[in-house]
Amino acid sequence: MRIDIITIFPEMIKPMFNESIMKRAVLQNLIEINVIDLRDYSVLKHNKVDDTPYGGGAGMVLQFPPFYLALKNLRNEQTHVMLTSPRGKTFNQQRAIELQQKQHIIILCGHYEGIDERVHDMVDEEVSIGDYVLTGGELAAMVITDALARLQDGVIKKDSYEQDSFHMGLLEHPHYTKPFSYEGKEVPEVLTSGNHKEIDRWRRYQSLKQTFLKRPDLLNGFPLDKEDIKMLEEI
Ligand code: 6GU
Missing domain, CATH: 1.10.1270.20 (tRNA(m1g37)methyltransferase, domain 2)
Known part of the structure; x- marks a missing residue:
């Protein structure tokens, strides 16, 4: 399985692959993980990826084009695209087991009250990790990636997760x-x-x-x- 995580905070996610079971899983090629900086797909000066909300209001909103371009570059017919969002369906072990069948998953890290609605329309599923609000989807992406990685053949003993x-x-x-x-x-x-x-x-x-x-x-x-x-x- 390959998992691409698209985020504006790649440095927040990378350390999880430098320790313990996740580190070994990646080194032994039991799973391929790519942490991708959304800013790499910015088309604006200074790699800008957010702007003020239409209609006014506080905070910044992540723009549509960088997500669009990232998906255009990374996704194919087999890819399953997930967007982290508190309004998504709650992730659980059953869902982890189902998703294990996918060859390629892309996880887009959203930001609460801060992602252009057109991004939502491009994804296969919105996913939440529970009924509370996080500042961003990075922790959710890490939770989902960990739960999927440990189910891959060879990462942990089968009788251990069964x-x-x-x-x-x-x-x-x-x-x-x-x-x-x-x-x-x-x-x-x-x-x-x-x-x-x-x-x-x-x-x-x-x-x-x-x-x-x-x-x-x-x-x-x-x-x-x-x-x-x-x-x-x-x-
Ligand atoms: Cl996926 N994102 C955010 N921002 N908050 C959450 C969540 C996701 N799941 C639970 N709370």
Whole structure:
């Protein structure tokens, strides 16, 4: 997968590819990321890309031509173009899994109350990352890119994301590591038992319990089997 992020703040986004899993994913060519400065597509003096709003009012509005020219240069029939916007549909794990099929995604970073409406008409989808307002779409673009990158083959182990919260539709079970005992707090015995059937059962129970207590909405429509229902009754 290739993701192009078009932004007026490329330096805000680039550091995310200099650390940890994202760094390795890019170095190993498991994903191609291009952070593109919208100003490279300015047709005005001093690489200007914004102007005052028609009709008056405070603030500056990002202009249509730079976005138009950037898309003209970068997009083809296969490209999926996303615009970050608080009025978009809320991004979630299900959407990340669907988007994984795309070969090429372009993310345009919007600015709240600040992007020419004609840009909206050029995109395949508007996407928000939650019901709050950010100063710009850069963090949203980073969130979406991270969520997509980790699903690419080889970036993380498959069984690692298949147990993710939300991937299975349930919250994840708790994790523990050494030391076994610290300040009177101990690891649940079952995890040291070596009995994998019992461990799997405990983890399933804990997943159901976390979900039931913290995100009961996720259980709506979740396909519970007989064993799950018995476990839920124990909670
Ligand atoms: Cl995508 N952009 C902005 N500016 N604010 C947001 C958002 C996006 N998602 C949630 N809040």
